[in-house]
Amino acid sequence: MANPTVPKRQLGRALRELREAAVKSREDVAKALECSASKISRIENGHVGVRSTEFAALLDLYDVPLDQRKDLSALARETRKRRPRTTYGxxxxxxxxxxxxxxxxxxxxxxxxxxxxxxxxxxxxxxxxxxxxxxxxxxxxxxxxxxxxxxxxxxxxxxxxxxxxxxxxxxxxxxxxxxxxxxxxxxxxxxxxxxxxxxxxxxxxxxxxxxxxxxxxxxxxxxxxxxxxxxxxxxxxxxxxxxxxxxxxxxxxxxxxxxxxxxxxxxxxxxxxxxxxxxxxxxxx
Incomplete structure (x- = not known):
């Protein structure tokens, strides 16, 4: 199974660019999602994934058009895949x-x-x-x-x-x-x-x-x-x-x-x- 690290970084970058295009601060987004600004930072830096409900809320907040949502949604699904366990993990x-x-x-x-x-x-x-x-x-x-x-x-x-x-x-x-x-x-x-x-x-x-x-x-x-x-x-x-x-x-x-x-x-x-x-x-x- 593919490593989800790169999709997380790609999705985080895309969400950061969408936020900046919408002229919103991390604090603005955190308030809308009822979370901390540090969590938004971790998502945008690819450190953590984003839950499906949070992802949908972000797309709405940024007014992302439908044709762009399809590719972003596919990328978001990649970030949620689990890697297989190993005997040494x-x-x-x-x-x-x-x-x-x-x-x-x-x-x-x-x-x-x-x-x-x-x-x-x-x-x-x-x-x-x-x-x-x-x-x-x-x-x-x-x-x-x-x-x-x-x-x-x-x-x-x-x-x-x-x-x-x-x-x-x-x-x-x-x-x-x-x-x-x-x-x-x-x-x-x-x-x-x-x-x-x-x-x-x-x-x-x-x-x-x-x-x-x-x-x-x-x-x-x-x-x-x-x-x-x-x-x-x-x-x-x-x-x-x-x-x-x-x-x-x-x-x-x-x-x-x-x-x-x-x-x-x-x-x-x-x-x-x-x-x-x-x-x-x-x-x-």
Missing amino acids: RSIPDWFRRFVSLEESASEIRTYNGELVPGLLQTEDYTRAVTEANPLHAPTDIERLVRARAARQARLVGDNPPRLWVVMSEGPLRLQVGGRDVMASQLEHIVEMAKLDHVTVQVAPFAAGAHASTGLNFTLLQFPDDIGVDVVYLEDLTSASYLDKRDDPQRQSYVLVWQHLTASALSPRDTIRLVNTVRRELRQN
Whole structure:
């Protein structure tokens, strides 16, 4: 079943444009629907769906013509579809589920990590070692979490894959997660994934010193819905933040940092040379 995230964003954008054309504020609409202005904001930003009764009221409030209502109604029905359950769903924390849904809908994923190989490039053994090292994960959830990450990665080798652009510090190449054998396989996997046309891998080497994203991990998601707004995802130990407002200066700051980061990191070709150098060092020691 299709992921309803993109239809929610498309419908939210359309409803925002209709509201603005009707010269109404979110407060005006909230009063008419007897709800909060923040709920209208969440609907327009695609964070939540809109109930059928609320949707009908909005179309009436905005004086939407009948010929336009048909397409909007079809889009609204798409947003209410439920995704099938998975065997690993309960092991994923609630605050991370929104990211999984957004990532699944993204047409482009750009991510930086200074300590670990980013999740979409991890081997199962590497993921297992990282997951086992976190005391917050119950032993019974380890394999479910490993399968969940593998399911996210499957889209990269399926039909219509997203564009993936990964930048990492040199640190993840040298941190021996799971031991030498696991790391050797992980480095080989990075090389193989980097051969895909839609995957770009860059490394910010130790020798280059500080760079634009030193001490800061983040992910930028872009979507095929013409909204033109990246979602910035920021994660900590037990929660996450999402920056997705069009004029949010914080979101724009991450876009600027990404531009500087990619310009200062090694080229994709030089990155693979460094990865292969670290692989040889693992075998020699």
